[in-house]
Amino acid sequence: MTAQSRPAKAMILGCLGQRLTADEKAFYRDEQPWGFILFGRNIGEAEQVKDLVAEMREAVGGGAEVPVLIDQEGGRVQRIREPIAPRYPSGADLGALYERDAAKGLRAAWLMSRLHAFDLYRLGINVDCLPVLDVPIEGASNVIGNRAYSHDPDVVAKMGQAAADGLKAGGVLPVMKHMPGHGRGMADSHHELPVVTVSRAELEAHDFVPFKALAHELMGMSCHVVYTDIDPDHPASTSRIVTEEIVRKAIGFEGLLMSDDISMNALEGTIGERAVRIAAALDVVLHCHGHMDEMKAVAAAVSELSGKPRARADAVEAAFVAPDDADEQALRDEFANLMAVA
Numbered sequence: 001m002t003a004q005s006r007p008a009k010a011m012i013l014g015c016l017g018q019r020l021t022a023d024e025k026a027f028y029r030d031e032q033p034w035g036f037i038l039f040g041r042n043i044g045e046a047e048q049v050k051d052l053v054a055e056m057r058e059a060v061g062g063g064a065e066v067p068v069l070i071d072q073e074g075g076r077v078q079r080i081r082e083p084i085a086p087r088y089p090s091g092a093d094l095g096a097l098y099e100r101d102a103a104k105g106l107r108a109a110w111l112m113s114r115l116h117a118f119d120l121y122r123l124g125i126n127v128d129c130l131p132v133l134d135v136p137i138e139g140a141s142n143v144i145g146n147r148a149y150s151h152d153p154d155v156v157a158k159m160g161q162a163a164a165d166g167l168k169a170g171g172v173l174p175v176m177k178h179m180p181g182h183g184r185g186m187a188d189s190h191h192e193l194p195v196v197t198v199s200r201a202e203l204e205a206h207d208f209v210p211f212k213a214l215a216h217e218l219m220g221m222s223c224h225v226v227y228t229d230i231d232p233d234h235p236a237s238t239s240r241i242v243t244e245e246i247v248r249k250a251i252g253f254e255g256l257l258m259s260d261d262i263s264m265n266a267l268e269g270t271i272g273e274r275a276v277r278i279a280a281a282l283d284v285v286l287h288c289h290g291h292m293d294e295m296k297a298v299a300a301a302v303s304e305l306s307g308k309p310r311a312r313a314d315a316v317e318a319a320f321v322a323p324d325d326a327d328e329q330a331l332r333d334e335f336a337n338l339m340a341v342a
Contacts, residue, residue: 006032006060006061006062007032007304007305008032008033008034008060008304008305008313009031009032009033009034009299009302009303009304009305010034010279010283010284010285010302010303010304010305010309011031011033011034011275011284011285011286011287011298011299011302012033012034012035012036012037012067012069012258012284012285012286012287013028013033013035013036013037013287013290013295013298014036014037014038014039014042014287014288014289014290015036015042015052015056015290016041016290016291017041017042017290018041018042018043018044018048018049018052019048019051019052019055020052020055020056020059023292024059024290024292025055025059027292027295027296027299028056028059028060029059029060029061031295031299032060032304033060033299034067034284034305034313035066035067035068035069035127035284036053036056036066036067036068036069037068037069037070037286037288038052038053038068038069038070038079038125039070039071039079039288040079040081041290043079043080043081043084045084046084046122046123049080049084049123049124049125050122050123050124053068053123053124053125054124056068057124064124064126064320065126065317065318065320067126067127067173067316067317068124068125068126068127069125069127069128069129069175070120070125070127070128070129071128071129071130072085072116072119072120072128072129072130073088073090073091073129073130073132073147074087074088074089074090074091074093074112074116075088075089075090075091075092075093075146075147076090076146076147077147080119080120080123084119084123085116085119088112088115088116089112089339090146090147091131091132091146091147091148091149091159092145092146092147092148092149092150093146093339094108094109094112094149094159095148095149095150095155095159097338097339098149098150098155098158098159099150099155102158104338105159106158106159106162107162107334107338108335108338108339109149109159109160109162109163109166110162110163110165110166110169111166111331111334111335111338112163112166112335113128113130113131113162113163113164113165113166113167113170113174114166114167114169114170114326114331115166115328115331115332115335116128116130116166116167116170116172117166117167117169117170117171117172117323118170118323118328118331120170120172121170121171121172121323125172126171126172126173126320127172127173127174127175127219128167128172128173128174128175129175129177129221130163130164130167130174130175130177131149131159131160131161131163131164131174131176131177131214132144132147132148132149132160132177132178133156133157133160133176133177133178133179133181133210133211133214134147134148134156134177134178134181134182134183134207135148135150135151135152135153135156135181135183135206135207135209135210136148136151136183136184137151137183137184138151140183140184140185143182143185143190144182144183144185148183153206153207153209153210154209156209156210157209157210157213157214158213160176160210160213160214161213161214164176164214164217169323169324169326170323170324170326171320171321171322171323172323173218173219173316173319173320174217174219175219175220175221175258176211176214176217176219176220176221177220177221177223177260178221178222178223178225178260179211179220179221179222179223179236179247179251179253179257180203180207180208180211180223180227180236180242180246180247180251181203181207181208181211181223181225182194182223182225183207184196184198184207184225185223185225190264190265190266192265192266193224193225193226193235193266193267194224194225194226194266195225195226195228196225196226196227196228197228197229198229199229200227200229200230203227203229203230204250208246208250208251211247211251211253212250212251212252215251215252215253215254215255217253217255218255218256218312218315218316218319219255219256219257219258219316220247220253220255220256220257220258221257221258221259221260221286222236222237222242222243222247222257222258222259222260222281222282223235223236223237223260224236224237224260224264224266224267225266227242227246230242230245230246234277234281235266235267237259237260237267237278237281237282238267238274238277238278238280238281239281240280240281242281243257243281243282254312255312255315255316256283256284256309256312256313256315256316257282257283257284257312258282258283258284258285258286259278259282259284259285259286260286261286261287261288261289262274262275262278262285262286262287262288262298263287263288263289263294270297271287271294271297271298272297272298272300272301273301275287275297275298275301275302276301279301279302279303283305283308283309283312283313284305284309284313285298285301285302
């Protein structure tokens, strides 16, 4: 049975450890999440990660098209580290090179993503939550900070596209984040709810620009941020207004829209209540912590993928392809030389 034909619920789930427990296997088999996500707690050595990914796919009766996600940006957000993968520079480091030489900056962004794909694909991981398309402003929370390529939305768009293309060349699909823009957040949404009060016109002229430029990509991640001029009562991740009026219409994104982690403290209510609200606004609920009681609450709150969300999920699954035949060592050497003079 392929991932494209299997019934799947509108959720992406994590797990607690480096191997699946019997309870996790049974739960995934019964509840059929659409995909999975890995974090640092799940990473030991390379063979262990490959085995864990294989266990996840086996648990849902799917093949290589079952999405397995990770946040592998470089800089401070890099779940797989040495010795499996080298330490990579931050988005801001790449952006600094772009400011000195645009062509070299774009090449470095593509190269780093292509190298991420080498690291991930051999482990069975086929989705990277990259590029970060947020455009920070002065004084904003450091939750984005140097994860961003630039304070210039046009530069962010160009670098983000190069990064997305590098992943796809290596057989890994990108997820744009955090739609429609976390760069103005004066709070860290892991801990509290950011509220953005500037006008919609200003957001469209600045924050939404990179997402509009990459609206053709297949996956995006929403953010737990309130935009008072658009929907003063709900963060983007639970707002049908933001999804329909901004993400779908103004930005023009018709791909699969997932939440940021439902466990983040920006959101109010129980996990089940959060899942109900997110499921009403987005295509897929993302739950990262791997706690069984929370995963059960998410599973009870979401439905099987159908209609437009199912079509978007099918489009993702159909887009997984084998990587190109690039010479890994040659690309690593080229990247090292570029960054040595950055």
